[in-house]
Amino acid sequence: MRAIAAITLSAALVALVSLSPAAAAEPSPELTYWPETDLPITVVGGAAWVATELAKKGLAPASCRWCAVGRLDASVRDAVVWRGNPDTAHDLSNVTVLGVAPASALGLTALAAWHDGRSENITADLLIVTEAMVVAMDLNQLTKYVVGRQRPYAHFGNDDVLCSHGGCSPPVPHDADLSFFSGHTTAAFSLAAASGTVASMRGYRAAPWVWAQGMAIAALSGYLRMAGDRHYLTDVLTGAAVGSAAGVLIPYLFHGPRPGVAGPDTRSFRLSIAPAHGGAGVGVAGHF
Template sequence: MEPVIVLDEELGAPLHWNPAWGDFSAVEWTLTGAGAATILAARLLSPSSSHATGGWGPDEDVREDLRLPTETGRRVSREISDITLTVSVGYPILIDSLLVAGWYRGNKDIALKTSLINAEVIAITLAIQGITNVTVSRERPYGRECGDEKTGLENDCVGTNRYRSFFSGHTSTAFAMAAASCSHHINLSLYQDPTADAMSCVGGFVVAGLTGYLRISGDQHYLTDVLTGAGVGTFVGFFVPWLFHYRDDGSDDALTHGADDGVNLTVVPSGQGAAIIGTF
């Protein structure tokens, strides 16, 4: 019988979290919970009875150019936008966090941290979006055709969803996740290759941009709805991970220098201001 050789194949290099970045804090748990509650409240509340209608600036021209000509085509566009949104949300969590960070790079703690940060970003983004669309109460582009039985929009014209156009939830969420995922790739080098990490960032924003286009071609949103959603989502997606974690590189943890050379200088407060204590 030939001997059986078992190869102990190594997976990716160990993934490390800079201690200066901290854990997912109580403040973040509170923000995430408050965001989730706000999202629910915004869905339960009806938009303002004073509705904003029609396009702003270039909206009408863009709608005329990008809106698909048939209702069937527009519905397909909306359904595809649901798929691209699912990819935008699912890929960073399932692939980047759970599969790459948790399994391939062997750090379940970082997988959990990045997943929680992603959830926080989504909660904050959709909370802002929910408050805004209830307050602005902008009619969706297709709303002007409600009442015409030939359009096949009877179900879309019933209920409050008709007045939740500004700004786009699909687009803001997709861009928020693209930005948050990019933040993780920049700081953690999840794929262990600058080009691969950069391509992941680019891919996330391409899918997010496609989502925005599909919302316009499906006659669900105006250009200004999509651009605002993209801006808000991108800002939250980059700012929140930076604010709570990635902005601190650990260089300011202590004002101590020269330890490796056997000289230790420490700045301490004194009665007249500050003093330097040296250990040689």
């Protein structure tokens, strides 16, 4: 998977560099951005998600509340699950969502700003993208604990999953009834949609590449969750819908340009990077 990640980012960099730099890019719109508000929301929301993961034993339902499986979910599950090695798909989905998807979304957004000569936007852009993902994941976590849907490997008694770690029991304690909806898919689609939305709102020339790369990776993550027998089709589709909605609406509704509204914007907080004695120097300036 390191090779996949390297190829993904290399292809993105080649695509950005290949864009014609003949005409200077128009100055990108300033987005509404309050670091004193957006940063705490992101940090507290992320901490809340981590806390609920650590407290899974007390929060997860003792048994499934949603145990039945519809015909569509059952038929798709039979068609796509990796027989004999579903854990390989599960591992690949972890690498994709925890590594490739954030590296692509955040990296391409930063590269798009840099390529257009708007490096001062990078800090705000990345925080907005991360904020959208955190909000989507908190909503996902709350829904999982409330709904209590049984995972497919548990419902169908898939020994390739249950007996693959030295004992025939759920591979992750207290996790067998947290299927709805897919957190991996939610994270990947929220990152893809938020990075694409921010790039489009800024008017970056590389915005189409940001959208295409992010959505392709997100779709792959959803497929791998089903191939690993961790989620049903409806889990994945719901995660894609919620993640995409959060990724589009949070930047658009809360961070879009507000003509005539006074207040801090992206120029109130800047991160600069410059060569220094064979290395790099980092500087932060702004109003805090």
